[in-house]
Amino acid sequence: MNSNEINDIFDSNLAPFVRPYYDIPLIVSKADGVYIYDIEGKRYLDAYSGVATVSLGHCNKRVNDAVKAQMDNFGHISYIYRFEPAAAYAAILLSKCGGDYSRVFFTNSGSESVDLALMTARAATDSEAIFTFSEGYHGGTFLTKFSTGLNTWHAPVEAPAEIYYITTPECVTCSHKQCETSRCICLNKACEKFEALNKKGKRPILLVEPVLGVGGIITPPLHYFKMLAEIIDEYNVFLICDEVQTGFGRAGGSFFGFQKYGLDPDIVCMGKAIANGYPLGAVVFKEDTSDRVKDMLHFNTFGGNPLSIAAALEVIKLIDELDIVNTVEENGRIFLRDMRLFFEDRPKINRIRGVGYSLGLEFEAPEDAAEALNSARREGLLVGIGGRKKNVIRIQPPLIFSSDNFHETIEIFKTVLK
Ligand SMILES: Cc1ncc(COP(=O)(O)O)c(C=O)c1O
Structure with a gap:
């Protein structure tokens, strides 16, 4: 099936309870470690881990x-x-x-x-x-x-x-x-x-x-x-x-x-x-x-x-x-510090908060959060969305996310929030 056929079936035959995250739905063909690949072979850094779930990475061999x-x-x-x-x-x-x-x-x-x-x-x-x-x-x-x-x-x-x-x-x-x-x-x-x-x-x-x-x-x-x-x-x-x-x-x-x-x-x-x-x-x-x-x-x-x-x-x-508990505390603290350093004073952002490997980027307006979500995807980064007004970008990566992965996330956000 091609993407149109898959989307047609999802849109017409699956119960309408779940709305796709993106303007153009993401169709996954493969996932490995901290990466997800779509049906066209494009690679994404997965900073959402199947909604805070695949903590040890996709297809963890062990x-x-x-x-x-x-x-x-x-x-x-x-x-x-x-x-x-x-x-x-x-x-x-x-x-x-x-x-x-x-x-x-x-x-x-x-x-x-x-x-x-x-x-x-x-x-x-x-x-x-x-x-x-x-x-x-x-x-x-x-x-x-x-x-x-x-x-x-x-x-x-x-x-x-x-x-x-x-x-x-x-x-x-x-x-x-x-x-x-x-x-x-x-x-x-x-x-x-x-x-x-x-x-x-x-x-x-x-x-x-x-x-x-x-x-x-x-x-x-x-x-x-x-x-x-x-x-x-x-x-x-x-x-x-x-x-x-x-x-x-x-x-x-x-x-x-x-x-x-x-x-x-x-x-x-x-x-x-x-x-x-x-x-x-x-x-x-x-x-x-x-x-x-x-x-x-x-x-x-x-x-x-x-x-x-x-x-x-x-x-x-x-x-x-892997000493996940301590690594998550330490890396999470550095990531939160750096995200605040680079982005907290941006005009559309209210505040940045988090603990461990859960970070929230609260926008003033839900439309800006939605735009950031779609833009991050175009740049090859998957994140989530939350908050009562759906105005918070959720970054909840696999717990094996490395300092390099966080660095890449920050670099992509520099483009997304330009
Ligand atoms: C805090 C919390 N409790 C319960 C649930 C429900 O879990 P599930 O979707 O696996 O049924 C979720 C799901 O997102 C959650 O975040």
Whole structure:
């Protein structure tokens, strides 16, 4: 098929939920390491990694060899049977979480992980009320769509639960500027609701992304998390951390964002980079939570499938061998510094922010962000877009991105932002 034929089928026969990113859709023919090739053979530096997922690069040989070896042994068996790599992986994953985490359930995606976490939280606490950030994104199932604060993602139907959206801590633009010294005014309303729930003997359920990715790479400061941790203690809040984007080293400095920011979630949700793009998610529980739902039956056919588990085992080994967690912190810090140095005073740019290998370039106008996205593609660089107004360019490259790759990204942006 040629590109016109492929585009015709996509436009006429695929459900219209996903809009193509570019004026002219990108049709991929091959990918390798940090590069993607289109149907005409043009090479792109991939600074978006399949939406913050292919962290160890496309077609990573070690990961693919592990999958191939597993494929030749056995493929699908379903959750009803046990196999050694799944046991080994569960043990390693729990050790990476540390603390009191002792149970894991394997899912097929980030959405499924968050959905299960919310259902478990409601069952474990006997509470209905869910609190999330107003610019958060948590997935595409009925419940996770509405737990997403960005309401463009809501479906045109009634919400399936009682969900409250807390003001996103965009502290750099906040006019109150008091949360460094006292309780943030943005959390007052939530605290009132927490108190009311406590009075009824209920625990509020709070679902947070440590870094808000789809919301435009919003990075709450450390003091905000410290204050949040105090509130969580005070109101006995049941905390779920959505580590679908921040997990497996992307935030830099630690394996998971909750460790970096000093949070102690009851449940941790994972997906995306867990298996370098092979479909897998995980929900990690503390013993007391899983104890409270031990009579709940839950099953999925493909969850923890042997091929994805083989990939996930190799991913963890590689993250450790390549010292990804520390490299991401160091390179990410330099990249953020350089991007600010070159571009922060450009007229159409509001600010540049980020942590680890997630960087957001916030434009004043969505049209300028869209133009930058298309222009970067013409120059051979793939990036993403986010933010409530779709005015933030997201740079979330594979975690194997080198200093040279970042240098090339900056050089392309010099042309794009001329
Ligand atoms: C923070 C976060 N949670 C959950 C999800 C949903 O994951 P998935 O698309 O794999 O279902 C995403 C996807 O972008 C995400 O960024």
